[in-house]
Amino acid sequence: MLNDRAQILLKTLVERYISDGQPVGSRALQQFSGLEISPATIRNVMVDLEEMGLVSSPHTSAGRVPTALGYRLFIDTLLVVQPLDSAHVQQLKYQLHPDNPSRLMMQASNLLSELTHFAGVVATPRRPTITVRQIEFLRLSEKRVLLIIVMPDGEVENRVLATDKDYDQSQLTEAGNFLNQHYAGCAFQDISLRIQNELHQLRHDMT
16 A cells, blocks of 8 residues: 555656656656655655556666556556536537547547547447448559458548559459449458358369
8 A cells, every 4th residue: 555655756757757758757756746855755765666566667767667557556546537627528529520430539539638638549449340331452562552441330441461463553443343343231251251252163163
């Protein structure tokens, strides 16, 4: 169990490290913590926190950085979350547009960072299946192709493919048109399986 002084110093260290991205020294902790204690006393507390696995000391610096355990303690017990005022609530309603999932993710991440003053990371649940509305191929370079998958809700997923041979853009466009004509509305996994089965059948018919 951390005493009040150790909690304040750990909270200050995590906040300064998130803000500056640099190991935090005892003098910085003295300046920003609001505690009237000496740097030597702070160093002693840091030694205790390090022994508890909450902070670590990089070899190249006299300062310390939070560990994963330190971050977890900060989030669970030290982070103070204030309710949003009405102005921020209106800002959220105005800027977040659910009709564009890709743009919604970017806006949500930016707003989260703006409201918390920390780095904002927003992730969607992993899709069990990907249903295809449209497929497009773009030539990036020799033997590298960008696969663009447009889903029914308008979300776009990009994948870089390595190919066995070089294809020009007209060939890639023709392939995309063929897939859209025959497989639009199908799950991506089903498309791959059906193509494999059709190729197998074609080889069988040719022998």
